[in-house]
Amino acid sequence: xxxxxxxxxxxxxxxxxxxxxxxxxxxxxxxxxxxxxxxxxxxxxxxxxxxxxxxxxxxxxxxxxxxxxxxxxxxxxxxxxxxxxxxxxxxxxxxxxxxxxxxxxxxxxxxxxxxxxxxxxxxxxxxxxxxxxxxxxxxxxxxxxxxxxx
Amino acid sequence: xxxxxxxxxxxxxxxxxxxxxxxxxxxxxxxxxxxxxxxxxxxxxxxxxxxxxxxxxxxxxxxxxxxxxxxxxxxxxxxxxxxxxxxxxxxxxxxxxxxxxxxxxxxxxxxxxxxxxxxxxxxxxxxxx
Numbered sequence: 136x137x138x139x140x141x142x143x144x145x146x147x148x149x150x151x152x153x154x155x156x157x158x159x160x161x162x163x164x165x166x167x168x169x170x171x172x173x174x175x176x177x178x179x180x181x182x183x184x185x186x187x188x189x190x191x192x193x194x195x196x197x198x199x200x201x202x203x204x205x206x207x208x209x210x211x212x213x214x215x216x217x218x219x220x221x222x223x224x225x226x227x228x229x230x231x232x233x234x235x236x237x238x239x240x241x242x243x244x245x246x247x248x249x250x251x252x253x254x255x256x257x258x259x260x261x262x263x264x265x266x267x268x269x270x271x272x273x274x275x276x277x278x279x280x281x282x283x284x285x
Numbered sequence: 286x287x288x289x290x291x292x293x294x295x296x297x298x299x300x301x302x303x304x305x306x307x308x309x310x311x312x313x314x315x316x317x318x319x320x321x322x323x324x325x326x327x328x329x330x331x332x333x334x335x336x337x338x339x340x341x342x343x344x345x346x347x348x349x350x351x352x353x354x355x356x357x358x359x360x361x362x363x364x365x366x367x368x369x370x371x372x373x374x375x376x377x378x379x380x381x382x383x384x385x386x387x388x389x390x391x392x393x394x395x396x397x398x399x400x401x402x403x404x405x406x407x408x409x410x411x412x413x414x
Contacts, residue, residue, distance in 0.1 A: 143321055150363065152364065164309060174304050176304065176354065186323070198356075198357045200300060200357060219308075225305075226302075228363070245362075245365055246302075247303055253383060255383060256387035259303050260301070261299060261300070261302070261329070261366040261367070261392075262299075262302050263297050263362075264300045265362075266357075266361070
């Protein structure tokens, strides 16, 4: 494979949103343990292994978010099939206008970075995440009555 | 597993993005998962204040009080959401422009930030009620 072409592709389209990562990651090789500490995510190991288990069972599914009522134990983490991660501190999202799909809206840059100069607690911005297969707005339309108790 | 869904955004959840990553497979290993970018997110739950019709958001928590985090593939991200920290009667003195989102417990959804793509979601809420 040509080394110049990254895999997976840095630009792709999903559910009407174009997603773009920079060609070069912000960090090319960081251990999972270092990421856990730098980003202050103590349950990273656990949720990654749960995701991989889920992914092996239900490939191609849209993943829900949430979890059990009790926090998963971080005392005895499961073994991951990798030790190191590539990281990106920004992602760019771009959509088309709701009422006219031929109009492309400006790209939005979303930050997810660890504590650093000027950002003592890091940057964690808020996004809308698709959590239900078949609910690709606006095609899903007004699909019936919708109510959810929290 | 509970699946948190927004009550105002059909089939979607509002989440705080903490980490964007791509695992590097070990040399010679047969990785059994699909090659894709992953995100660590924390989930926010929303409800509508009936008096003001504003959408109020809080972190979803485990019973021990820690925020619920999870992994989702990057391709499930849809768009940026603008939130405003709820300062209450008196703003916390430790808030700065860099930390107010971190220390805040409650947020307001800024529905005036972007009207062309997010507004239809909030209109759905009005229609279904």
